[in-house]
Amino acid sequence: MKKATIVLILTCFTMCKQKVHSDDVIFVDIDRPEISSIFDYFRSIELIPLETSSDALIADISKIIVHGDRYYMLDQPQQIIFVFDQNGKFLFKINKQGKGPEEYLSVIDININPFTYNLELLDPYGPVHIYDLKGNYIETKRIAYPKLQAVHQFAPVGNHSYVFYAIFQAKKIIYFNIDEKKLQHEEFEEERYLGSFASNSLYKYQDEWYFFRPIHPVVYKIGKEQLEPAFQFDFGAYTQEGTTAVFSDEALMGSLSKRVKELFAQFPYLIHAVRHNSKYVFATLSRKDINHWANIIYDKSTGKTKYIIDFSEKVLFNSHRGEEVIVTDEYVLMSIQWVDLEDRVTKEMLDDENKDILEKVLKSKNELNPILIKYWFK
Numbered sequence: 001m002k003k004a005t006i007v008l009i010l011t012c013f014t015m016c017k018q019k020v021h022s023d024d025v026i027f028v029d030i031d032r033p034e035i036s037s038i039f040d041y042f043r044s045i046e047l048i049p050l051e052t053s054s055d056a057l058i059a060d061i062s063k064i065i066v067h068g069d070r071y072y073m074l075d076q077p078q079q080i081i082f083v084f085d086q087n088g089k090f091l092f093k094i095n096k097q098g099k100g101p102e103e104y105l106s107v108i109d110i111n112i113n114p115f116t117y118n119l120e121l122l123d124p125y126g127p128v129h130i131y132d133l134k135g136n137y138i139e140t141k142r143i144a145y146p147k148l149q150a151v152h153q154f155a156p157v158g159n160h161s162y163v164f165y166a167i168f169q170a171k172k173i174i175y176f177n178i179d180e181k182k183l184q185h186e187e188f189e190e191e192r193y194l195g196s197f198a199s200n201s202l203y204k205y206q207d208e209w210y211f212f213r214p215i216h217p218v219v220y221k222i223g224k225e226q227l228e229p230a231f232q233f234d235f236g237a238y239t240q241e242g243t244t245a246v247f248s249d250e251a252l253m254g255s256l257s258k259r260v261k262e263l264f265a266q267f268p269y270l271i272h273a274v275r276h277n278s279k280y281v282f283a284t285l286s287r288k289d290i291n292h293w294a295n296i297i298y299d300k301s302t303g304k305t306k307y308i309i310d311f312s313e314k315v316l317f318n319s320h321r322g323e324e325v326i327v328t329d330e331y332v333l334m335s336i337q338w339v340d341l342e343d344r345v346t347k348e349m350l351d352d353e354n355k356d357i358l359e360k361v362l363k364s365k366n367e368l369n370p371i372l373i374k375y376w377f378k
Contacts, residue, residue: 024231026281026298026305030238030269033294033309038317038349041280041297041377042332045349047357048088048372049338056082056090058369061335062200064324067112067133071372072119073335074110081110081121083135088372094121094135102137104129113156114207124150128162128178143176145183153202155209155222163209163222165202167195173211173227187227190216190243196256197263203275205327212274215242215267219274231281233296238268264288273318275327279377282327284318293318316343317375332375338368345373 038045050058063074069086081094096103107129109122118138121129126148130138143151143164151174153165160179166172172195175185190213197214202222204210209222210230217239220227233239245266251258263270264287272293273284283296295308295318311317318325318334326333336344338361347355361368 024229025234026231026296027234027236028296028298028305028307030235030285030287030294030307032307034306035310035312036297036306036308037312038315038375042375043378044351044376045345045354046374046376047341047345047350047354047361048086048374049357049361050082050084050088050369050372051090052366052369053090056084056093056369058082060337061324061370063110064326064333064335064372065110065112066326066328066333070133072110072112074107076108079104079107081107081119081135092135094119094131096137108151109153111154111156115156115159120154120156122151122154124152126151128154141178142181143174143178144181145176148174153200155202155204157209157222157224161224163202165211168192172201172213173222175225185226188213188220188243191245193247193252193259194243194245196259197270198272200273200324205276210274210276212271213242214271215240215245215263215269217242219276231276233271233283235269240267242267273325275325275332277327277329279329280327282318282325282332292316313346313349315345315349330377332377333372335370335372338364338371341371 058075059077060075061073062076065072071084073082075082079097083091083093085091099105104121104123106123107121108124111120113120119131119133126142126144128141130140132138149168151164151166155163157163160177162176162178164174164176166174170189171186172188172190173186176183194214201211201213202209211220211222211227218232219230221230245263247259247262251262268287270286271283272286275282279300281298284293285296286293296305297308298305323334323336341361345358347358350358361371
């Protein structure tokens with residue numbers, strides 16, 4: 001096992017041209033699942049129902065941005081950005097899909113630019129539409145160069161520089177100066193169809209952006225000029241480098257489930273989500289031999305990792321259906337559909353105020369908007 005780990009680390013060194021410090025290697029024994037309580041990590045759970053009205057009907061939340069006392073949310077199926085206050089009260093929405101001036105054809109990601117404090121909407125085919133935080137249109141800029149196909153996430157890393165994640169490009173990470181319309185750098189070469197297993201690969205913690213992949217064990221920080229290894233998972237003998245895979249023509253032309261089956265014939269695990277803060281690293285992992293996703297929680301203070309299939313509360317935690325998850329030093333925030341609420345919390349886990357919220361939601365005879373769940377750290 002030690003030899004396998006050394007080979008893995010050397011491989012990553014070669015790919016990244018930089019070292020992953022030994023303190024940043026997270027060992028996970030996926031043959032020894034443990035049972036933990038949600039309250040080993042959190043002191044309380046808060047439910048925030050998002051106001052449901054004729055003006056605010058959400059199909060699904062694919063991205064949440066917390067800015068001040070507001071939540072900016074991308075409903076990708078409807079191509080609408082909804083804005084709510086910290087208590088879930090609906091404020092306004094940006095709903096300008098179209099081909100005319102000040103409109104967008106499609107939106108796949110959103111960000112609030114930390115250099116301009118404007119809201120930016122990413123069209124997968126290149127335009128970046130810019131609005132102020134009240135939803136007023138400002139301008140449209142564009143990422144474009146000859147071999148660009150489409151982009152799927154983006155991160156502002158400088159006054160004019162952006163990093164784009166492109167699922168179907170040969171090199172997944174693109175550094176681009178949007179004002180000069182100049183391609184600066186491309187890296188992280190990966191087999192095209194692996195992109196379909198992890199669409200939300202960029203995430204933000206404090207002022208830094210990070211990048212993970214579904215099989216590759218290294219998590220990278222988005223540097224100003226290139227990727228920088230931040231930490232990596234060591235699954236012992238199961239660890240594989242994971243940037244190439246072989247799929248049959250039937251799988252490539254067929255459903256995602258067929259590709260998943262063929263992927264699991266080559267790799268023992270699939271990483272669906274990674275998030276971290278100053279105390280913990282959280283990851284969600286699936287394996288072909290378990291019937292639902294497992295949680296990895298690494299405690300930085302003790303250097304110990306838990307591989308958790310079931311919590312003692314018998315509830316789900318972290319991203320299990322691609323839900324948006326935000327991790328700060330104060331809390332974990334995620335959105336879920338109201339019909340899935342009982343899979344996430346029980347009355348026994350809540351204080352009186354949140355028990356009342358739970359009961360009202362469960363008794364509702366009408367469809368409701370998604371619920372935000374806030375897990376407050378101890």
